[in-house]
Amino acid sequence: MRKYDLIVVGAGISSGSLIYNLLKLGFKGSILVVDRGDKIASGPTAFSAGGFRNLWTTDINQKLCSYSIELLKNFTQEMGVGCAYQGSGYLFTYYQKAWDKMPAAFEQWKANGVNFEVLEPRDIENKIPGLLCGIDHMDPEIVQALGFEPIIGGVFGKDCGSFDPSQAAVGYFERALTDYANPPVIELNTEVLSVRIENGVATGVILKTPEGLEESVSGGMVALCTGPWINQLLKRSGMSQEDLTPVIAQKRMMFITEFPGSPNVDPRWKEIPLTIIDQGIYFKYESGNLMIGKARQDEPDSFDTTLEQDYYINEVNLPMQERIPSASSCKLKSGWGGLYDTNSLDHNAIVGWHDNYKNLLLQVGYSGHGAMESPAVGLCLAELIFFGAYRTIDCSPLRWSRFREGKLVKETIVI
8 A cells, every 4th residue: 555644635726835835844754646637727726717815804814815925926936937926906896885894994904914005986997997987877777777886986905916826836836846855746637535534533545546446545644625525525535514614616707808998909908907896797807808707696506617608798798888888899708617615604714634533634615715825825734734833824713613613704805
């Protein structure tokens, strides 16, 4: 039987950051990485919108993302490869009711060193070509039917922006493979059928090899960076309902389109921040195109990733045209469906040791902010493994046991 000191399930940005940082700290043990995909970052990492921000309502997310932003800024210098870092900012827009609640958030952000600017409607219109904050230009029936209101104000996150999570993941693994005497063994096209549990201890995994054979592999520790498949794996490992996580799989679609006003495009579209407008529609510049997304309310727990063109036409583009009339020219060019591993209880990550099973590490449930938090969380979990405690940022508020303890960390700014 093969034996490793650490077995990591999943080969995305979260596991890449964990492994790289663990080796950087001086970990001398053997590491096996398994993923059922055919390449590094072939799962949710590849389908992320790639935004990063530190505008959150929970202290832990603000701290993790602020730290991750600094790591991403210096990624090319440290890693020797790029991650398509763009410090273009984030722009949230607000109706009156939500805007009235923002002063409390402003104070929290100031206390945590978040760099932001409060914008008036005219400032918002200056940043986004063709956007109209008022509603006088809209048909009153549409205003009533779709619930439009005037945009009263906005918040611009100055340190926010976007990057390519897949490039970052590959960078982490490349450095792990080339810079250390004990590089990880990476096995792709390999499925983990179950985690081996003996007397309450995770002792390895049962694999299904590319040839379809089952193999038992021993591991001193098992780290699960599995995204929305976490509960499937835990159930196959014989765990009861109380051992599972509150993670569900939810489809998120991204649409690549022409710019508003095409073919006569305002050059400022290439410099826009990632912007969130009515009904949670968000968009950003993406390699000569516009990338647009919108989470469907009450998206079911499902592994379906079918791209729905009608959803873009009726639920995304039509409302967007009301706020930005020139968006009528945003012809759909391509797109994809990916999966959020949504924590249905508080929309925050679940990281650290599983309290019911020794040597079982979790890094799941990010609810859409995994790519942007993984640089920092990977370091923190590496510290937990190597030193036995967090040192850079205390991630204990995100522990698995918080659900049974009734100590939820509820995040409300989730898109």
